[in-house]
Structures are given as C-alpha cells and as structure tokens.
Amino acid sequence: MTALPRQTKILLAALVPLVFGLEAGCAEGTDAPLPPTTSASSSASSSSGAGGGGAGGAGGGEVVPEPDAPPVLTIVNGVNDHEAIRLCFVPYPDGGDPAPYPADPAGLAFAAAARVDPAMLLPADEDVYLYVIAGDLTKTKDLGCATLTEGNTPAGVVVAPVAVIPASAFVAKRSLLLVPTGCVGGPGHTDPLEREACGPTYSANAPNPGLLAAAMSRVTAEGHLSLQAAHAAQPMPSVDVRLVPGTEGGMPQQVAPSLTAGAVGPFPPFRQVARFELGSIAQTEILTFVPGQFVKTSASPLDAALARGGLTQADFEDGRAFTFVAVGAQPGIAAGAFWHALTWTVVRSDP
Secondary structure: OOOOOHHHHHHHHHHHHHHHHHHHOOOEOOOOOOOOOOOHHHHHHHHOOOOOHHHOOEOOOOOOOOOOOOOEEEEEOOOOOOOEEEEEEEEEOOOOOOOOEOOOOOOEEOOOEEEEOHHHHOOOOOEEEEEEEEEOHHHHOOOOHHHHHOOOOOOOEEEEEEEEEOOHHHHOOOEEEEEEEOOOOOOOOOOOOHHHHHOOOOEOOEOOOEEEEEEEOOOOEOOEOEEEEEEOOOOOOOEEEEEEOEOOOOOOEEEEEEEOOOEEEEEEEEOOOOHHHHEOHHHOEEEEEOOOOOOEEEEEEHHHHHHHOOOOHHHOOOOOEEEEEEEOOOOOOOOOOOOOOOEEEEEEOOO
C-alpha cells in the first residue's frame, strides 16, 4: 500500500461525515478539511438537518423525508484552469488500471455535466482514489489510469490526486453530485488574480484541487419547481442565490440564502415558484448577492446554464427537482489567461 499524500488524507477525513449525510438525507459537501476535533457522527448530525447556513439556509423548520431511490451519480467539471478534464477512479488501497472517464480523450468540458451509472463506472464495494487528469488530453488516448497516475505521465499532461471516496457513497440510495473544483496547475498558470480565479489557497507551486461531494434532494412539489444550489466555486465567498423571472418587473426569488463553499442547499429544496411565474427562460437570470443584502455580485442567464447541463427549456418543468451548480472564478472576475469566469450549470437532482 502506498501512503497517501497529506492533502489527500485530509480530504478523506472530510468525506467521512458525507457518507453519513448521504444515508441520512444530508445535502452538504465540503472543499475544506474538518477541524481535528470534529467527529464523523457530530458533523453528520449538525449538517443533515435543515437550517444550517453551510447548507444554504433552512426550509423553514419543515421536516421532509428524503425519498430512497436507486443510486445515481452526476459529475460536473469545476476545475477552473483547464478546458476539459478526465477522471481516474482507482481502487483504493490495492490499486488497479481502470480506464479514465470519460472514454473520449477529449474529456469533460469545463462546466459540462454528465449522468453516470455508478455500477458501470466504479468497482463494486471498493473505495476509490479520485484523480483529475488535465492538460494535453490527446496524449492520454489508449492509456489506463495506472500509467497516468503512477509516474508515467506524458509530457504536457497534469495529474492531480484529489480524494479517497468511500464505496458507501456510491451505493447509498441518493442522487450524488461530484464536482472536482479549484485549479490543478500547469505551465504559465500564475497571475496576480490567481486566487480570485482559483481560490484563496492557490499558488502555481501548490495548486488546490478539491471536491464537492454531496447528495442532491429528490424532494419535489406538484405544480412547482424544486430548486437547490451547489457552491463549487472555490474563490466565491458565501452568497445568496436568487432567481429573477424573465417577466417585466419580476422580483428575485431567494433560492439558497447564505450558501457557503462546498455546500448544497437548502434542504428541503426551495419549492415556492411555478414554471409559468418565470416567464421567458431566455430572460430569466441566476443572481448572486452579498448574504442578506441587496448588493448584487453577478448575473447569469438561466438558459445557458440549462444548456451546459444538457437540458432544454422544456425540461425545466414543474414537479421536477434541479440543482444550480456554481463553478469558476469569484463573482465579478472576467475570464483570464488560464481561467473561466463564474459559470452556472443546471442539472437534474432526480435524473
């Protein structure tokens, strides 16, 4: 057994309570390590109920059971300093040589989403060590994960170890969202705005790959949209996420208040707006605000976010659940030499 890098050990510790949360209906992930004194059980209990600011705000004290359903995995590419990535899910601790995901060496584009059957992608009953593969992905064609992750990486290809994910995360009867985040580095990936682009801990000598791993809620409401937001943009501070209808004089709807980095919320989901109330989807926008204030920090078109998630306007209908996933740079920072601006992707929470 090869010892894990220190960073990966910390991420493994941070994912332990997530598994409890998945099984208990929690909707919170993390990009940051838990404090050394935090136990798995106490963290799970504090994050699984409605009302935690880290989970994006409360559901008004409402107790709603999360329905059990077959495990589903949705992956969104939130790595901000490359155009596309591939992923290696290597069995841990014994290792192995699985094929990278996706099979196409072009990879998964930034902010793109993919729905995956965990049973088709992952080894049964084994923890996996997640790696991000970036850079010149054409050189990864026909290469297995053993070659890419064990020191035989082709020139121009970047390999970043991210986290060990417990097998139980993939068999829980939940809809699991995985978003690799941060920046993995590469030639020339330095700039005076690099921390606003990649996150507060990034430097060219010490990249900051991270992972949001959380359950999306399948709770729905007849005649209304069911909405959550996922904060997978490491440079973005806590924000209120609001949706402004594409109707004249439409008032912003508070979808996820005080959403913190690495969180998905609220739980229960926001279920107070019907599709017809939004009017034109082409004119509807996802907004971020300073929490509790009227200071708008960004505005993004909803129709583009739907398209990134592989959804049409017709797919965005009442009685279904959706998660707005934020990736990229800090609000207000334009795309730069190696990074993308703040970008939203909408995925189905109940695919």
